[in-house]
Amino acid sequence: xxxxxxxxxxxxxxxxxxxxxxxxxxxxxxxxxxxxxxxxxxxxxxxxxxxxxxxxxxxxxxxxxxxxxxxxxxxxxxxxxxxxxxxxxxxxxxxxxxxxxxxxxxxxxxxxxxxxxxxxxxxxxxxxxxxxxxxxxxxxxxxxxxxxxxxxxxxxxxxxxxxxxxxxxxxxxxxxxxxxxxxxxxxxxxxxxxxxxxxxxxxxxxxxxxxxxxxxxxxxxxxxxxxxxxxxxxxxxxxxxxxxxxxxxxxxxxxxxxxxxxxxxxxxxxxxxxxxxxxxxxxxxxxxxxx
Ligand code: C2E
Ligand code: MG
Ligand code: MG
Ligand code: MG
Numbered sequence: 311x312x313x314x315x316x317x318x319x320x321x322x323x324x325x326x327x328x329x330x331x332x333x334x335x336x337x338x339x340x341x342x343x344x345x346x347x348x349x350x351x352x353x354x355x356x357x358x359x360x361x362x363x364x365x366x367x368x369x370x371x372x373x374x375x376x377x378x379x380x381x382x383x384x385x386x387x388x389x390x391x392x393x394x395x396x397x398x399x400x401x402x403x404x405x406x407x408x409x410x411x412x413x414x415x416x417x418x419x420x421x422x423x424x425x426x427x428x429x430x431x432x433x434x435x436x437x438x439x440x441x442x443x444x445x446x447x448x449x450x451x452x453x454x455x456x457x458x459x460x461x462x463x464x465x466x467x468x469x470x471x472x473x474x475x476x477x478x479x480x481x482x483x484x485x486x487x488x489x490x491x492x493x494x495x496x497x498x499x500x501x502x503x504x505x506x507x508x509x510x511x512x513x514x515x516x517x518x519x520x521x522x523x524x525x526x527x528x529x530x531x532x533x534x535x536x537x538x539x540x541x542x543x544x545x546x547x548x549x550x551x552x553x554x555x556x557x558x559x560x561x562x563x564x565x566x567x568x569x570x571x572x573x574x575x576x577x578x579x580x581x582x583x584x585x586x587x588x589x590x591x592x593x594x595x596x597x598x599x600x601x
Contacts, residue, residue: 333379337387338394340376345403350374352407353573354424356582357544357566360558365583367423367457369566370408371573372400388429397431398438405442409449409456411576416451420587425457425487430464434471439478446482453483457508460486462494465504473504480505487544492528501539509536513547516567520552533560 325333344350354368374382391400408424415422432438446453458479465472465488480486487508488501492515501509511532518525529545536543545557548567557565571582 334390336378337376337382337390338396341387341391341394341396342399344374344376345399349376350403351575352404352411353575354408354411354579355566355573356571356579357425357564358570360554360562360565365422365586366564367425367455368411368579369425369459369573370404370427372404373573384427392429392431395431397429398435401426401428401432402441402445405445409445409451412451412455413449416455420583421455422583423455423457423485425459427459427489428464430460430467430472433460433464433475434468436475438475439482442479442484443482454485457485457487459489459510461489462491466494466500477505492532501536501541506541508542508544510544510546510566511562513567516545516547516553516557517549519556520550526556529557529562530560533557533562537561 341350351373352370353373354370356368357366358364359366372384372388374387376382388397388400391397404426408426412422412424435441442456446456460476465476476486485508486504486506487510488504488506489510490512491509493512509532511529515525515528515532519529533543542563543561544564544566545553545562546566548554548557548565548569551569553567554565554569574582
């Protein structure tokens with residue numbers, strides 16, 4: 311395939327339907343083994359509070375370094391894993407890694423929350439809340455340090471099934487966030503009926519708000535209405551300091567994006583945190599950022 315992008319010729323390789331099907335099949339059949347072989351790992355992206363810029367938490371984002379296909383982002387394999395009925399395996403893996411990480415921080419005197427993305431299929435598993443409760447107990451992590459992120463379309467696709475599970479998770483004390491807010495069909499009014507604590511403004515609006523007045527208006531109204539419903543408002547996709555400053559001026563509570571940090575593997579996140587943590591001896595450490 312030939313195409314031009316910016317005057318320069320680009321030669322792309324477009325796989326056939328058969329190749330796409332085969333690849334998905336391989337990913338699904340190899341998934342369990344890839345966990346054991348440590349090809350799959352969890353990266354963490356920090357989130358900071360506004361305006362005081364302290365580390366509020368991290369979001370766990372899964373990565374797969376495949377021996378044949380190379381680095382794969384979640385968008386390339388999570389849908390296939392979901393369709394194959396393996397999302398429970400993935401979620402358990404990410405949850406365990408995240409809680410182990412939170413436990414280590416607690417041992418160092420740091421209260422940093424971890425956010426794990428759920429798929430709608432997790433909410434179809436009636437035993438899911440009990441499994442999560444057992445994991446929290448196993449790692450001795452307080453539930454308020456765990457956040458689950460769900461997309462609005464995920465919750466809306468089968469509210470009858472999803473709602474009781476969400477209520478159960480919420481009653482355990484886990485923080486619930488609606489991810490990619492603004493992209494689905496549900497309205498802010500509908501949010502009132504969900505047991506959620508946070509809205510995450512979709513990055514498309516945050517990325518666009520510097521140049522598009524419509525995006526800016528969407529961001530502003532999500533912040534205002536989110537607050538009027540008593541929710542914490544998080545902005546993802548914060549790439550520029552102008553965006554951070556605008557969000558701060560609007561009263562947005564938390565910012566996440568490449569400006570603050572890209573998602574990092576565990577060791578690099580540790581170094582990132584260490585460089586920004588002021589530790590006062592004998593007292594609980596404060597995570598103070600200079601950004
Ligand atoms: P998400 O939960 O909305 O995560 C945010 C995505 O935006 C991540 O992409 C992150 O790397 C990216 N991002 C963060 N800051 C910026 C920024 O400043 N600019 C831009 N352009 N992008 C930014 P990623 O890691 O590729 O993940 C994509 C999606 O895959 C996630 O969207 C989430 O829905 C899903 N996902 C990731 N990990 C898991 C998981 O463990 N389980 C499930 N079920 N889904 C996952
Ligand atoms: Mg998310
Ligand atoms: Mg999102
Ligand atoms: Mg997303």
